Amino acid sequence: MHRQKIKLLFCLLLLTINTVNGQSLLAPTTDGLQISFSTGNAQYKDYLLNGLRNNGLNLSLGVHYSVNKNSLNHETGLNIDFAPLWNRYGWGGFDNHYLQPTIYYRLLANVNEKIQLGGNFNYSTMFYKNEFWDSHHNYWRTKFDLGFSACFQTPINEKWKMLIPINLPLVGVVSRPLADRHLILNEPDLKVFDIIKRMHSNFQFVAIGYKYFEIETGIFFGVKLPSNRQLTFGYKILYEQTSLSLKSQLLNNQISVQYSFKKSQ
Numbered sequence: 441m442h443r444q445k446i447k448l449l450f451c452l453l454l455l456t457i458n459t460v461n462g463q464s465l466l467a468p469t470t471d472g473l474q475i476s477f478s479t480g481n482a483q484y485k486d487y488l489l490n491g492l493r494n495n496g497l498n499l500s501l502g503v504h505y506s507v508n509k510n511s512l513n514h515e516t517g518l519n520i521d522f523a524p525l526w527n528r529y530g531w532g533g534f535d536n537h538y539l540q541p542t543i544y545y546r547l548l549a550n551v552n553e554k555i556q557l558g559g560n561f562n563y564s565t566m567f568y569k570n571e572f573w574d575s576h577h578n579y580w581r582t583k584f585d586l587g588f589s590a591c592f593q594t595p596i597n598e599k600w601k602m603l604i605p606i607n608l609p610l611v612g613v614v615s616r617p618l619a620d621r622h623l624i625l626n627e628p629d630l631k632v633f634d635i636i637k638r639m640h641s642n643f644q645f646v647a648i649g650y651k652y653f654e655i656e657t658g659i660f661f662g663v664k665l666p667s668n669r670q671l672t673f674g675y676k677i678l679y680e681q682t683s684l685s686l687k688s689q690l691l692n693n694q695i696s697v698q699y700s701f702k703k704s705q
Contacts, residue, residue, distance in 0.1 A: 472702030476502035478676070480694035482523040484538060486579055487686040488617060489570060494536060496525035498692050511550040513558075518543055521692075535571035540564060546589050546607075556591040560607060565639055566690075577617070580639045581682055583652075585612025599664045603672070607656040613643035614652055616684040644684055654680040660696070668703040 482498035485491055504517035521540040526532030541564070548558035565582040587609035595601045617638075646652035658676030665671055678692040 471506060471508050472700060474504045474506070474698050474700045476500075476504065476519075476696060476698040478502075478694040478696040480692060482525065482538075483689075483691040484523070484525060484568070485687075485689045486568060487688065488619060489579060490573055492527045492529075492573075494525035494527045494532070496523040496532065496537070498523040498694060500694065500696075502698075504698070513546075513548040513550075513556065515546045515548075516544065529572075536569070538566055538568040540566040548589060548591060554592060554594055556593075558589050560587050560589045561585070562587065562609065562612075567635075567639065578635050578638065579617060580615070581688060582615040582639050582643075583609075583612050583646075584643075585609040585646075585654075587612075593662075596661075601662045603660040603662060603674075605657065605660070609648065609652070609654045611645075611647045612652070614646050614682060614684055615639060615641060615643045616682060616688070618642070619685040646682075646684070651683045652681070654678070658696070664704060670700040670704050671697070672700075673697040 478498070478500040480498055482496045484494045484496075498521060500519055500521045502517055502519040504515060506513055506515035508514075519542045521538075521542070523538055524533045525536045525538070527536070543563045544560055546558065546560040548556040551557055562583070562585050566580060568579040568581075570579075587607060589605070589607050591603060591605040593601055593603040644651070656676065656678040658674055660672050660674030660676075662670055662672040674696060676692075676694050676696050678690070678694075680690040682688045
């Protein structure tokens with residue numbers, strides 16, 4: 441069982457890397473390569489399983505690359521989120537967890553010195569497993585979506601600035617397990633790529649307020665380090681709800697930090 445989990449995590453990571461790009465909420469601060477780390481509380485419910493509230497520690501690693509050209513900021517990135525979860529029965533840890541790789545592309549245009557407006561494209565797949573309640577089935581949410589992005593930023597002094605970004609998916613397609621799956625309880629011959637194939641099938645159209653809603657925002661502070669590199673840190677919140685098959689909900693509250701490798705001008 442543990443070997444199958446390791447194989448599944450590895451294959452999902454490969455799938456993510458080979459696709460194209462995970463959403464960094466942090467606003468673009470400079471050109472070049474950046475890395476980010478976030479951690480905080482994760483709350484997950486899946487009414488297809490039992491609807492229990494599961495709380496846990498979310499850990500997120502991200503790699504991002506941005507280019508500023510002709511008053512436009514292009515950014516792509518990869519985030520990988522993992523959270524061991526617990527519920528009121530105390531069951532949890534690695535036997536109750538989710539893994540969520542995300543890939544994104546975001547384009548922002550400078551409206552003025554303080555406001556950037558644009559849009560984003562996202563691919564994200566969440567794999568959820570609970571060995572205690574249901575060790576024989578897999579639960580997931582896979583989505584492709586197009587959305588609105590914006591960022592308000594204002595200088596505090598010569599070295600510091602404040603940023604308030606927002607990402608709001610508008611339309612997309614989502615895959616979830618069927619409410620009545622007609623599966624045998626035990627699937628001993630199920631292979632990792634069979635699970636991945638399942639997670640990318642039977643997509644349904646969704647739109648903001650129609651079977652799906654998500655919003656991500658926060659408040660961040662950017663500071664220019666003595667090395668002339670940019671460090672951005674702050675608080676972000678993400679809320680997501682689906683209404684396919686049966687409802688699922690995800691709420692993340694995180695403290696984030698992002699470091700830029702390229703020296704700012």
